[in-house]
Amino acid sequence: MADESERATQPVHRGKAAGWLSKVFERNTTGLNWPRAVMVLDITVVPLFVFWAIGYEQYLLSALFGVLFTALADPGGRYGHRAFDTSLFALIGAGVTALGFGIAADAWGWLVLAAFLVTLAAGLAAAFGARRFVNALLLNIWFIIAVALGVGLDKSSHITSYTWAQVLAWTGGAALWILVTFLWWLIRGRTDSPKLFPELPGDTSRKKLTPPLIMFAVIRALVIAGTLALAYGLDLSHGSWISIAAIIAMKPNLEQATLVSAQRLVGALIGACAASLLLLVPVNETGLRLFAVERGLEVVALVLLMHGAGIRFWNYAFYTAAIAAGALILVDLPQPSDYAAEGYRVLWTLCGVGIGLIVMLLAGLLAKRNAKTPRQTT
Numbered sequence: 001m002a003d004e005s006e007r008a009t010q011p012v013h014r015g016k017a018a019g020w021l022s023k024v025f026e027r028n029t030t031g032l033n034w035p036r037a038v039m040v041l042d043i044t045v046v047p048l049f050v051f052w053a054i055g056y057e058q059y060l061l062s063a064l065f066g067v068l069f070t071a072l073a074d075p076g077g078r079y080g081h082r083a084f085d086t087s088l089f090a091l092i093g094a095g096v097t098a099l100g101f102g103i104a105a106d107a108w109g110w111l112v113l114a115a116f117l118v119t120l121a122a123g124l125a126a127a128f129g130a131r132r133f134v135n136a137l138l139l140n141i142w143f144i145i146a147v148a149l150g151v152g153l154d155k156s157s158h159i160t161s162y163t164w165a166q167v168l169a170w171t172g173g174a175a176l177w178i179l180v181t182f183l184w185w186l187i188r189g190r191t192d193s194p195k196l197f198p199e200l201p202g203d204t205s206r207k208k209l210t211p212p213l214i215m216f217a218v219i220r221a222l223v224i225a226g227t228l229a230l231a232y233g234l235d236l237s238h239g240s241w242i243s244i245a246a247i248i249a250m251k252p253n254l255e256q257a258t259l260v261s262a263q264r265l266v267g268a269l270i271g272a273c274a275a276s277l278l279l280l281v282p283v284n285e286t287g288l289r290l291f292a293v294e295r296g297l298e299v300v301a302l303v304l305l306m307h308g309a310g311i312r313f314w315n316y317a318f319y320t321a322a323i324a325a326g327a328l329i330l331v332d333l334p335q336p337s338d339y340a341a342e343g344y345r346v347l348w349t350l351c352g353v354g355i356g357l358i359v360m361l362l363a364g365l366l367a368k369r370n371a372k373t374p375r376q377t378t
Contacts, residue, residue, distance in 0.1 A: 066173025123217025267320025
């Protein structure tokens with residue numbers, strides 16, 4: 001009887017697992033936006049060829065994220081209003097870039113402190129509306145990537161990187177997007193333009209910071225600071241992948257659905273595994289062949305980012321995978337790669353995703369407790 005009951009429960013568990021996976025990878029055919037994806041690729045190709053031409057590929061990532069994140073932060077509407085908002089975003093982003101690359105060579109304690117403060121400030125930005133919170137989250141992610149890239153470049157003996165040049169690259173990327181929107185505004189006859197990503201929140205109304213939201217902002221800040229302490233305090237090989245995986249996997253707010261959280265986790269893992277496999281390509285390559293392979297991987301990273309822009313609302317798991325893979329390839333491309341390095345990358349990604357999962361579970365418990373409290377007091 002026990003064997004029969006066990007056999008009866010196995011199909012149920014398999015059905016639940018299959019149903020969960022089908023929901024995670026469920027696709028919305030109306031969410032595809034290939035014109036937007038092609039536009040992103042067309043714009044990002046400009047800094048790619050510029051830095052190829054001048055021979056300073058170490059500044060490419062700052063320019064690319066300057067373009068992409070400024071496009072994401074663009075509110076659309078009247079040009080004067082959007083130009084002010086994107087310029088302000090670019091200015092703050094330049095400061096974040098200077099901070100990230102400026103302290104990359106300092107003691108790891110400064111990295112931890114800066115990560116805590118930046119992540120906390122990004123979490124508390126929810127008080128200024130959903131749109132500004134999303135913009136702050138973008139800058140938070142860029143800070144983690146900038147620190148990782150800065151530490152990697154500092155360890156490289158054959159690549160020289162200057163903080164002021166990284167800031168200039170970020171500002172140039174943001175300025176490229178502002179210039180493109182200005183030209184498009186003129187072509188349209190000076191009429192208002194819609195947002196490139198209209199699906200992102202546009203609410204700018206002030207909100208009260210509730211104790212659970214403040215607590216969750218503090219928890220996220222502690223988690224990111226802790227992952228940086230692990231990565232750089234212990235000098236882990238490719239340890240920056242812990243922090244990047246954690247911030248990608250963690251949901252930005254308490255109200256986000258469980259399904260979206262699972263999609264972020266699965267997407268982060270898929271993206272990390274894909275990036276690890278692609279970074280194996282340059283192993284044992286030297287000279288001109290190594291140069292060609294690295295340039296090819298930069299193109300692959302741009303194509304992945306392009307797909308991320310196109311499938312953002314087609315499937316969130318695949319979107320997260322594309323963005324994570326593209327970012328991780330560009331972050332670790334200047335660093336030597338071997339089979340042991342790929343093992344470390346996947347291992348640290350698993351650790352970062354695991355940390356993100358634990359934080360989301362704690363946040364869920366916190367949200368449930370907060371929801372029960374008013375009913376108990378009435």
